[in-house]
Amino acid sequence: MEITHTKRKKNLRNKIIRDVFFVIVSVGIIGVALLTGWIATLNLPDFNNFENRDISNSTKIYDRTGKIVLYNIHDNVRRTEIPFEEISPYIRQATISIEDAHFYEHNGFRPTSFVRAMLANLQSGGFSQGGSTIDQQVIKNALLTRDKTITRKLKEIILSLKLDAQVPKDTILQMYLNESPYGGTLYGVEEASASFFNKHAKDVTLPEAAYLAALPQAPTYYSPYGKHRDMLDKRKNLVLQRMQELGYITELEKVAAQNEVVNFDTDVSNSGKALHFVMYIREYLEEKYGADAVQNSGLKVITTIDYPLQKQLEDIVKEGALLNEKKFKAENAALIAIDPRSGQILSMVGSRDFFDKEIDGQYNITTALRQPGSSFKPIVYAAAFRSGYTPETILFDVPTQFSTRCDAYGNPKAGASKDSCYMPDNYDGLFRGPIALRDALAQSLNVPAVKLLYLTGLSNVVKLAQEMGLSTINDPSRYGLSLVLGGGEITLLELTNAYGVFANNGIYSKPQGIIEVRDNSGDLLEKFSPVQTEVLSETVTSLVSSVLSDNTAKIPAYGSNSPLFFGDRPVASKTGTTNDYRDVWVIGYTPSVVVGMWGGNNDNTPIDKKVAGLVLAPIWHKALAAAVATSSIEYFPEPVPNTSVKPILRGEYCAGDGIHEILRYVIKDNPDGEYPLNPENDSQYDLWETGLQNWLAKHSLPCNNIPVSNPIISTTTSSQ
Structure with missing residues (x-):
C-alpha cells in the first residue's frame, strides 16, 4: 500500500511537471509567434546597398599643391570619408x-x-x-x-x-x-x-x-x-x-x-583661408554643379592659389591699408596676382581683412566694378600701336577743347551748355607741348591720351578691350573720349588679367581659379586647360612693355626713386587715379606674373587728394617683389625699329609749313599711309589746331625735331 501511494505521488508530480512544461513551452511558442508577428509589423529601414548609401560629405577646396585645405563647404556636416587603410x-x-x-x-x-x-x-x-x-x-x-x-x-x-x-x-x-x-x-x-x-x-x-x-x-x-x-x-x-x-x-x-601634452589647433572657428577667393570659387562650383552637390557630395577641388604667396600678400595688403587709412583716409585695398602664361589666379585679396565689418571686409573688391582712372590708358595705346602709331609719334600736350558743341576756348555754341564742353587737364595741372607717345604714357598725361583715343577710334578701343577680357567695356555708344581717362567701370580682376596680354606677348588667357575637381570617389570631373586667344602681335605688346618699363621716361612724373622701379629687373607698370579721388590703382607685370592693386574706400568716400603713385605704389612694390622673389630676372622682347616714313611718327614735329597737329599729316585709320587731302574736314582739326597755335603764340618752341618735356602752363589737377 505504501508503495502504491508513493507511485501515485510520483506520477502526480511528473504530471504537474509535464503540465507546467507544456504550459511554458506553449507560452514560449505563443510568445515567439507573437514576437515574430510583432517584428514582422516593424517598419524596418531598407538595408539593401547599405555600404553604398549616400552620406553627406564636405567639399574641400585646396591650394595648388592639393595639400593645404583652404575651406570646407558643408551643409551642417563637415565630413570626409576615407578608406580603412588611411x-x-x-x-x-x-x-x-x-x-x-x-x-x-x-x-x-x-x-x-x-x-x-x-x-x-x-x-x-x-x-x-x-x-x-x-x-x-x-x-x-x-x-x-x-x-x-x-x-x-x-x-x-x-x-x-x-x-x-x-x-x-x-x-x-x-x-x-x-x-x-x-x-x-x-x-x-x-x-x-x-x-x-x-x-x-x-x-x-x-x-x-x-x-x-x-x-x-x-x-x-x-x-x-x-x-x-x-x-x-x-x-x-x-x-x-x-x-x-x-x-x-x-x-x-x-x-x-x-x-604627453597634446595641443589642439587654436583656430576653433575653422573659418578657412583665402576666403574672398574661396567664395569666388564656390560661386563657380554651385553654378556648375548645383548648391546641393557642392554642400553634400564631397568634391575635392584643387585651386590655382599659391597659398604661401597668398598669405604674404594678405599681410602686405593689410599692413599697407592700415597705414593708408591714417595717412590718406584710404581704409581699404585689394590685390590680384595672375600667371599671364596660363591665366591661373595665384592670389586674390578682396579686402584688407575679410572679417572687418567696419569696412565691409567680406565684399570682394577684386570682382567689383570701379573706375580705373589712367590705368586704362595702356589699352588705348595698344590699339593705337596696332593701328600704326609709334612710341615716337608726336602729339601736343596743350590745352585742347574736344567737344564740337563748344569753341576752342571752351565757350558753348548756340543750343549747348557749358557742361557739354570737354577740356581735360593733366594730373599736375601742367602742359608739356610736343611730346612723344612714349613719354605721354610713361608720365600718364591726359591730353595726349584723349587725342590718341580719337585718332585710334572709340570702336577700335572698345573692340580691343573686349578681346582682352574687359567684359563691361562693350558698347561704344556708352562712352566718349573720357573713356581713356577711366570713364568706364572695370573689375580689378579683369583689368589685371588684361595686362597679362602684354606680359604674354599678345596672348589672352582667360582667368581661372581651378586646376581640377574630383568627386568623392576620386573620378575626375574637370581639369584645368588654358583658354587662350591671340589678341595682339608681339610687335605691339613689345612696344607697350617697352614704354611701361621705361624708368627714364617715368622720372619726370614719379621721380628717380619711385616704388615703380625694380633696379635691374624689368617691370612694366601703370598707375591710375580717378578725378574724384575715390579709386587709386597700380598694375604691373613681368613676363611671368601680373600684380594689380586697388585702394580706396568701400563706401566710395574720396581719399585725400593724392595720386596712386604715392598712395598705393609702395604697397604694390612689396607685393610684386614677393611674387617674383624666387624668380630669375626676365626680359621683355625688344621692340622692332621704327621704320615709319612720316616725320610726325618718327618724333619730328617741324615741317616746311610750320608746326601743326598730327591731324594735318595722317589719316586716322592709316597713319603711315597717304597724307589727308583735306585735313580741315576732320571735326577735331580746328579745335586741336587752335589750341596748339594759341600755345605756340605764348611759348617759344625751337624747331629742333626733338621731343621735349616743357611743363609751362598751370591749371588744375586731374588723374594720373
Whole structure:
C-alpha cells in the first residue's frame, strides 16, 4: 500500500511537471509567434546597398599643391570619408578599446552588455547606459532616429545582426569612424584630425588617437575648447588604460602617452583661408554643379592659389591699408596676382581683412566694378600701336577743347551748355607741348591720351578691350573720349588679367581659379586647360612693355626713386587715379606674373587728394617683389625699329609749313599711309589746331625735331 501511494505521488508530480512544461513551452511558442508577428509589423529601414548609401560629405577646396585645405563647404556636416587603410591603427585600436572591446568576436550584438545596460537603466530610471556595440552604433547613426524606445532598440539589434552577417568587420569599423560625431559640425576622424591637429587621420599620434576615441560618447561635453577639458583628459587616460589592458600598447607606451601634452589647433572657428577667393570659387562650383552637390557630395577641388604667396600678400595688403587709412583716409585695398602664361589666379585679396565689418571686409573688391582712372590708358595705346602709331609719334600736350558743341576756348555754341564742353587737364595741372607717345604714357598725361583715343577710334578701343577680357567695356555708344581717362567701370580682376596680354606677348588667357575637381570617389570631373586667344602681335605688346618699363621716361612724373622701379629687373607698370579721388590703382607685370592693386574706400568716400603713385605704389612694390622673389630676372622682347616714313611718327614735329597737329599729316585709320587731302574736314582739326597755335603764340618752341618735356602752363589737377 505504501508503495502504491508513493507511485501515485510520483506520477502526480511528473504530471504537474509535464503540465507546467507544456504550459511554458506553449507560452514560449505563443510568445515567439507573437514576437515574430510583432517584428514582422516593424517598419524596418531598407538595408539593401547599405555600404553604398549616400552620406553627406564636405567639399574641400585646396591650394595648388592639393595639400593645404583652404575651406570646407558643408551643409551642417563637415565630413570626409576615407578608406580603412588611411585610418591610423592607433585610432582603430583606441576606438575598439573604449567603445567595444569584443568587436571582432561578437556577431553584432552582445546580450550580456545589453542586459547589464538595461539593469543599470532600471536602477537609474532612465537610459544613461547604451550597451551598444559598434555595429549597433553604425545602424543608429545611419538608419534610425535617436529616440530611446524599446521598439527602436529592437530594430537596432535586428539590423545590427544583419549588418554583421553581410559586411566585413573592418568595413563596419571604417563606417563608424567616418560617421561618428566629434563636436559641432565635425563628423568622421579625417575631419576631426584636420580640425584638432591639422593633420590627416593616418598621421595622428597615440595620445591624439586616444583623444579622438574619447570624444564621440559626448562630443559637446568633452570638447577640448569647453569647460570640461579636465574630464576629456581623464577619459583619454581611460582609453589608454583600456588599450594597455587589451594588449594594444605596453605599460611604458601608456604612461608616456598619458603624460604627453597634446595641443589642439587654436583656430576653433575653422573659418578657412583665402576666403574672398574661396567664395569666388564656390560661386563657380554651385553654378556648375548645383548648391546641393557642392554642400553634400564631397568634391575635392584643387585651386590655382599659391597659398604661401597668398598669405604674404594678405599681410602686405593689410599692413599697407592700415597705414593708408591714417595717412590718406584710404581704409581699404585689394590685390590680384595672375600667371599671364596660363591665366591661373595665384592670389586674390578682396579686402584688407575679410572679417572687418567696419569696412565691409567680406565684399570682394577684386570682382567689383570701379573706375580705373589712367590705368586704362595702356589699352588705348595698344590699339593705337596696332593701328600704326609709334612710341615716337608726336602729339601736343596743350590745352585742347574736344567737344564740337563748344569753341576752342571752351565757350558753348548756340543750343549747348557749358557742361557739354570737354577740356581735360593733366594730373599736375601742367602742359608739356610736343611730346612723344612714349613719354605721354610713361608720365600718364591726359591730353595726349584723349587725342590718341580719337585718332585710334572709340570702336577700335572698345573692340580691343573686349578681346582682352574687359567684359563691361562693350558698347561704344556708352562712352566718349573720357573713356581713356577711366570713364568706364572695370573689375580689378579683369583689368589685371588684361595686362597679362602684354606680359604674354599678345596672348589672352582667360582667368581661372581651378586646376581640377574630383568627386568623392576620386573620378575626375574637370581639369584645368588654358583658354587662350591671340589678341595682339608681339610687335605691339613689345612696344607697350617697352614704354611701361621705361624708368627714364617715368622720372619726370614719379621721380628717380619711385616704388615703380625694380633696379635691374624689368617691370612694366601703370598707375591710375580717378578725378574724384575715390579709386587709386597700380598694375604691373613681368613676363611671368601680373600684380594689380586697388585702394580706396568701400563706401566710395574720396581719399585725400593724392595720386596712386604715392598712395598705393609702395604697397604694390612689396607685393610684386614677393611674387617674383624666387624668380630669375626676365626680359621683355625688344621692340622692332621704327621704320615709319612720316616725320610726325618718327618724333619730328617741324615741317616746311610750320608746326601743326598730327591731324594735318595722317589719316586716322592709316597713319603711315597717304597724307589727308583735306585735313580741315576732320571735326577735331580746328579745335586741336587752335589750341596748339594759341600755345605756340605764348611759348617759344625751337624747331629742333626733338621731343621735349616743357611743363609751362598751370591749371588744375586731374588723374594720373
